[in-house]
Amino acid sequence: MSKGRTVQVECQCGQFLFKYFKACSGRLIKCFLDEIQDDGVGIFDAPLGIRPAFCGCGKGIGIVRIVRRRPALKLNQGAIQKIRI
Ligand SMILES: [Zn+2]
Secondary structure, three states: OOOOEEEEEEEOOOOEEEEEEEOOOOEOOEEEHHHEEOOOOOHHHOOEOOOEEEOOOOOEEEEEEEEOOEEEEEEOOOOEOOOEO
16 A cells, blocks of 8 residues: 655756655646645746746746645646656
């Protein structure tokens, strides 16, 4: 049984984005904002819904949406380095 672990999410340019505790195995798809740790690029300040959160290199790393009544960053899989646990 997997207990999950904290993963470091990075942009494809190598910039550290944030840390996130991933509870189950498989690909990281979305991150609830209240579970993001060490926000390195201001994801908490990203506007809801329309505009993506950006890395310093200009890549859109994901869009904040409400998922089960909680704001969550839905990751742009093409912009971040692959994470699997
Ligand atoms: Zn970047």
